[in-house]
Amino acid sequence: MKRLLIVASLIGATPALADEGMWTYNNFPAAKVKEKYGFEPSQQWLDKVRLSSAKFGYGCSSSFVSPNGLVMTNHHCARGCIQQLSTAKKDFIANGFYAKTQAEELQCPALEVSQLVQITDVTDQLNTATKGLTGKQYADKLKAEMASLEKACTTGADVRCEVVTLYQGGKYNLYKYQRFQDVRLVFAPEHAIAFFGGDPDNFEFPRYDLDVTFVRVYKDGKPAKIDNYFKWSDKGAQEGELTFVSGHPGRTSRGLTVAQLEFLRDVTLPKQLFKLSEIRGMVTEFQNRGAEQKRISTNLLFGVENGLKSMKGKHEQLLDKNFFAQKVAAEQELRKKVDADPKMKTKYGAAWDEIARAQDTFRNIRKDYEAMEAGGINSQLFSLARTLVRYAEESTKPDAERLRGFNEANLPMLNNQLMSKAPIYPELEIAQLTFSFTKLREELGPDHPFVKKVLGKESPAALATRLVKGSKLADLKVREQLSKGGKAAIAASKDPMIQLAALIDPDARAIRKTYEEQVEAVVRKNSELIAQAKFEVYGTGIYPDATGTLRLSFGAVKGYMEDGKKVEPITQMGGTFDRHTGEDPFALPKSWLAAKKDLTATTPMNFVTTNDIIGGNSGSPVINKDAEITGLVFDGNIQSLGGDYGFDESVNRTVAVHSEAIVESLKKVYKADRILEELRPGSTPAVKASPAQ
Incomplete structure (x- = not known):
């Protein structure tokens, strides 16, 4: 290649x-x-x-x-x-x-299906709101200001608005969509x-x-x-x-820094490749059970195989020594230009090192973050349960303080997903959850508190079977009742999938908070600075x-x-x-x-x-x-x-x-x-x- x-x-x-x-x-x-x-x-x-x-x-x-x-x-x-x-x-x-x-x-x-009907530059507004802030204060203010802009823009159920981050935070645009x-x-x-x-x-x-x-x-x-x-x-x-x-x-x-690319090359992509390979094996075995099992899982296998081949190409690119040396040289050239100007050095010089430190922080929490919050438990029923549990909690908060995705501007889309009439296949759900729980225990270890909380005394297969067979979330009426019932309905629910989602949500929220404040906020803030440095050195005729x-x-x-x-x-x-x-x-x-x-x-x-x-x-x-x-x-x-x-x-x-x-x-x-x-x-x-x- x-x-x-x-x-x-x-x-x-x-x-x-x-x-x-x-x-x-x-x-x-x-x-x-x-x-x-x-x-x-x-x-x-x-x-x-x-x-x-x-x-x-x-x-x-x-x-x-x-x-x-x-x-x-x-x-x-x-x-x-x-x-x-x-x-x-x-x-x-x-x-x-x-x-x-x-x-x-x-x-x-x-x-x-959505149509982009308007683009508004809101960079100055967001930069003014977050000026001088770092860490948690920066993350909270940025999230609140984005939510405010999106809410003001959303004028009806058929409109969706989203603040889009460009140039790693160098610019922000507000996109307004017509929704169908x-x-x-x-x-x-x-x-x-x-x-x-x-x-x-x-x-x-x-x-x-x-x-x-x-x-x-x-x-x-x-x-x-x-x-x-x-x-x-x-x-x-x-x-x-x-x-x-x-x-x-x-x-x-x-536009990522060398430190970010190194983390992708050495940690993220290899882990994703291993996991996708194992998922492909799991789905292939499931398809071999019969014609109906093959029919209901073909779409899943297609996505897994497509992702696997794509990630192999990405990983090969980052493993190419000549390519990576050129990325290092390009970053060094920009940093030299920044360091040569005292004002630019004071303003931008530390940004690359701050992002590198954030990668080290993420390295230390990655296993917990991915297992608890970022797709560690993969299942339609569990996804519905988590969304219902979080919606009940988030809907009681001021819009600016909610988790991203649960803001007022996102609710029509969220409701559309919760009330989907798409079929849910119990046998496939059990297979996916069994795999998820097995990998959870393997990745974190059997003595990890989160693993003990999830599995208790049950095996992955037994827990997956009990959850799927006991859950009523495939019924649209049940989901509607839980959605409208709020925190009281969630607390009173005897649905085992809801109970699991509620049980582990505090752990997931805690690790998400750590990630947002110690990794994401640091990367966002310093990526903004690097983007501004690039604009000063190379001009603005570039694409994000x-x-x-x-x-x-x-x-x-x-x-x-x-x-x-x-x-x-x-x-x-x-x-x-x-x-x-x-x-x-x-x-x-x-x-x-x-x-x-x-x-x-x-x-x-x-x-x-x-x-x-x-x-x-x-x-x-x-x-x-x-x-x-x-x-x-x-x-x-x-x-x-x-x-x-x-x-x-x-x-x-x-x-x-x-x-x-x-x-x-x-x-x-x-x-x-x-x-x-x-x-x-x-x-x-x-x-x-x-x-x-």
């Missing part, structure tokens, strides 16, 4: 070169795009693209593609909804889904073609996937009317063409690390060299059949085999671009300069896995489904003319649609 990264990525401060950058919409380098590609996006163009883009759920991207609320995203982003709507008799993951009429569109449990919580499934292909090639092909290219799903957002029981949406390109992506990707990249770490919020990148459809050979940028539909073996994961669904004679083999299937993306960009639209859909992002190539820490235009590539592949398959494989008519009005004859599966 090639590891040569351009200098801008390494420093994380100088103006980005080449096609690098996941840019915020209020700091997009339009002039730079014009200089390289001859097109300068106007403010009107940027506003339209922003409003046509959407966040999908809590970790993916999407876009509006019709005025009637039709939304396009990846199949793997919508898998949760698709599986939740499936049953043993109607497996929409395996067999696909198409609603031939609007009445047959199925509502997704607990799914939200009535989201209904319209079309999804079979898993076999959406993830054709499976894990062996994941993060690879050439690819031959139809990783697409269409949903529709509703308002007041009717399809929402959307003013800004992307129209469909006539030809789709062409080699050499300018491309833009508008989406929600998760988190990058290009990704934060899971809307960004825009630019690039072009372009191949690359790998092992001395040219990788062409576009694959063709005919190659999909050449790759078919009849055995998973290279087995095409029956619908594709039946339609082979009708499909045009030269139709573009997948393609790559030089756009700078990261996990979370899945489902992002690829558009041209006319703001038309030319493709749909679903992956990056293997070289892009180090994109968390840097970018190399020569080999880092975005992988997308070609817009023509989507049209060709909708028309000839699925006979989904109702969708085609929305995407390209007037393009389809009036023929009878195929029945829903």
Whole structure:
């Protein structure tokens, strides 16, 4: 894997070169795009693209593609909804889904699509509020001020506001979203073609996937009317063409200090890799129990395998000695410039060492923090129980003093999750909890007070079985009663899952408090100082690390060299059949085999671009300069896995489904003319649609 990264990525401060950058919409380098590609996006163009883009759920991207609320995203982003709507008799993951009429569109449990409607810079307000504060005082004041801004911005249940931290605290923006919580499934292909090639092909290219799903957002029981949406390109992506990707990249770490990267390399990533490997083994064993067990856990296994491969790439990047030496050199260069100026040295000089000390503090509490607070007990039922216990407690406090996530601005989203109709599978819950309790005891040791409090005299399997079989939290009415009943209802509850969550919550809160005050607050405060130092030394024409919020990148459809050979940028539909073996994961669904004679083999299937993306960009639209859909992002190539820490235009590539592949398959494989008519009005004859599966 090639590891040569351009200098801008390494420093994380100088103006980005080449096609690098996941840019915020209020700091997009339009002039730079014009200089390289001859097109300068106007403010009107940027506003339209922003409003046509959407966040999908809590970790993916999407876009509006019709005025009637039709939304396009990846199949793997919508898998949760698709599986939740499936049953043993109607497996929409395996067999696909198409609603031939609007009445047959199925509502997704607990799914939200949100549109970024306004961005406000609130940096000065937050800096003024926290000026001169450190530690607990800084953390408390920052949390309170953020909550106040978000509450004032939130004007109704269909609005969500969030203070976004940029440049590691160098800037703060307030993002205001329009929320759509009535989201209904319209079309999804079979898993076999959406993830054709499976894990062996994941993060690879050439690819031959139809990783697409269409949903529709509703308002007041009717399809929402959307003013800004992307129209469909006539030809789709062409080699050499300018491309833009508008989406929600998760988190990058290009601006972290060397001490933070060392902690990731030596502690965080190895631990995560070991844990994910063990979870993969647990889920694989669970799938071997039978067909139904395989069906209900397929989505979980997909996520685990995807995360495992992604983290391997990240870890390899940080283990590369040349790459890491360049990160060290870049940090030393900045520190020299700071130390050379007495005023800057006094203001910023100690920031790096303070962050390093915070990493040492975290090293000492990591096991307790991760076991008690950060996902140590993994289960849908336990997650619901903890949320109910904490909501009862937090709702009695002033908004500014609540835990983040329980503020007034977050309550509609919280309620949506608590009242989700998504099915809960007891056997899978028992398996996950048994694994969690086993790892808890293994990590902390059998004599740790927290382990004794959780397990008592029971084995992990016995405790997991008792909790799941005794809990009534799968019942929506029970959750509603507990939610409305407050602290009294929680205290009186005999539900064993509620009782466990209440029993261990004081321990979890205590370790969270230690982390927030001694680690997070220190890192936040000193990262702000380093960001300000970078602005003074290198200027402000830079992009911030990704934060899971809307960004825009630019690039072009372009191949690359790998092992001395040219990788062409576009694959063709005919190659999909050449790759078919009849055995998973290279087995095409029956619908594709039946339609082979009708499909045009030269139709573009997948393609790559030089756009700078990261996990979370899945489902992002690829558009041209006319703001038309030319493709749909679903992956990056293997070289892009180090994109968390840097970018190399020569080999880092975005992988997308070609817009023509989507049209060709909708028309000839699925006979989904109702969708085609929305995407390209007037393009389809009036023929009878195929029945829903």
